[in-house]
Amino acid sequence: MRDLLQLEVHDLEVEVLTGIYSEETHLPQPLRISVTADLDMPERFAPDTPLSASKSYIDLKHAATAGLPKDVHFTLIEAVAEHVCETLFVSDKRVQRVEVRIVKLAIAEQGESIGITMVRHRR
Ligand SMILES: Nc1nc2c(c(=O)[nH]1)N=C([C@H](O)[C@@H](O)CO)CN2
Numbered sequence: 001m002r003d004l005l006q007l008e009v010h011d012l013e014v015e016v017l018t019g020i021y022s023e024e025t026h027l028p029q030p031l032r033i034s035v036t037a038d039l040d041m042p043e044r045f046a047p048d049t050p051l052s053a054s055k056s057y058i059d060l061k062h063a064a065t066a067g068l069p070k071d072v073h074f075t076l077i078e079a080v081a082e083h084v085c086e087t088l089f090v091s092d093k094r095v096q097r098v099e100v101r102i103v104k105l106a107i108a109e110q111g112e113s114i115g116i117t118m119v120r121h122r123r
Contacts, residue, residue: 005041009060018074025073030105037088038097043109055092063087071081077102081118089122093118
């Protein structure tokens with residue numbers, strides 16, 4: 001089995017224009033987004049191995065925050081997850097798989113978490 005490195009960022013709260021219903025189409029709403037990216041990695045990380053041998057986890061944070069367009073309405077949160085996946089695949093060919101979990105915070109009634117998890121593999 002191949003070794004892999006998983007970069008992770010969890011529980012980012014991001015305002016995104018998303019939703020099916022008319023009351024959701026004008027104002028951004030809060031989503032909780034977590035991202036895991038599977039990366040090819042070198043044979044070994046030595047003490048002096050530079051960051052270029054890996055990938056900054058800050059890139060994941062950027063893909064799920066500033067990298068999301070403010071002026072696009074995403075009908076489904078699936079499309080938000082898709083955008084995050086595409087950003088990471090395009091940014092680095094070593095990224096082989098991306099998992100994005102999105103919880104739509106505004107629809108919780110008693111603290112439950114409602115949303116999706118998308119897993120995409122590089123095609
Ligand atoms: N799989 C999905 N189901 C639903 C979504 C969605 O984005 N993906 N969105 C909605 C509505 O926007 C809802 O959250 C508004 O309360 C319903 N189901």
